Amino acid sequence: MIFSVHVEVRLRPGIADPQGSTIERAMPTLGFSGVSGVRVGKSIRFEIDAADEASARAEAEDLCSRFLTNPVIEDAIVELEPAGVAS
C-alpha cells in the first residue's frame, strides 16, 4: 500500500533560528508590526510502500531520525495518509 508522507522539519524549541529572527526583524519595514515567533523549517514530501499505516509511519520516523533531521538541533512532524487521497 502506498502512503503519501509529509515531513515538517523544525528547529527544536530553544535552538536559535537566525533565519527566523532575520525575517522577523524585516517585517516591520513592510508594515507588519504584530508578527512574532517566526521559525523557519523544511517541508519534505515522499511516498512509502508499506503493509499498513503503522509500518509506514515507523519507517518514516526512522528515516527522520537517521537522515532527514539532525536530532541535536531538529525534530520532525510526520503526517501520513494513503496515496490518492486529496490533500
Add this chain to the structure above:
Amino acid sequence: MSLRVGVVVFPGSNCEQDMLEAMRLVGGEPELLWHGDATVNGVDAVIVPGGFAHGDYLRPGAIARFSPVMSAVAEFAAAGGPVVGICNGFQVLTEAGLLPGALQKNAGLKFVCAPAQLRVETTNSVLTRAADKGAVLSIPINHFEGNYTCDAETLAQLRDEDRIVLRYVVNPNGSVDNIAGVCNEGRNVVGLMPHPERSTSELLGSTDGLPLLRSLLSV
C-alpha cells in the same frame, strides 16, 4: 619515516590541495582518499578538509556521512586513529556521530571570511599536542554554518572532560561558549571550523596553523 596522511575528497571539497601542500611543508606524506572508496588505504592519520560535500543538500555533511569512505574513517577512528575535520569536515564528523553537537547557520546570517584569534584550551588532543596551552593563534575562518551548538548536558560534559580544544577570543558566529573546536572522548578525533592549512606561511599572513598540523604528525 614520515607519516602518511589521507585527505578525504568529496564532490565539492575545495581545501584538499591546500592541505596536501601544508602537510608536505610539515614533513608528512599526504595522499588523497576518494569518497567512493571504502578504505583509508592504511594511512596513519585522516583529514576531512573544508569546502562542500554533495552540495551540502539537506544539511552540510548530511549526505557525505553515508559515503563509503566514511565507514572506513569511522572504523579508523574507533581503533584510535587520528582524525581531524576542518570546516565542512567538522560538519561531516558531527553528522557522522564521531563528534558531539551540530553546526548551525551563523548568528546574524553572515558568511564570515576573516582571520580569527583562537585560544588553545587543551593540549590533550591529536591536533594540539605539540601546541602551547593558552597560546592565541591567528587562523582564518570561512563559513556560513559554523555556529556550534549542543545541549546543556553535552556542553557540561565537554567542559568537565576538557574536550573543548579551541575557543574564539571574539565570538564570530554565535557558537555556544565560544567553541571553535572539540574532540571526542578518545581525544583522537578533532573538529574545528578554522583552517590551519591556510596559516602556514608569512605570505599568507600567519604561520599559526603549523603547530596544529605538526601535532597531527607527532606521535
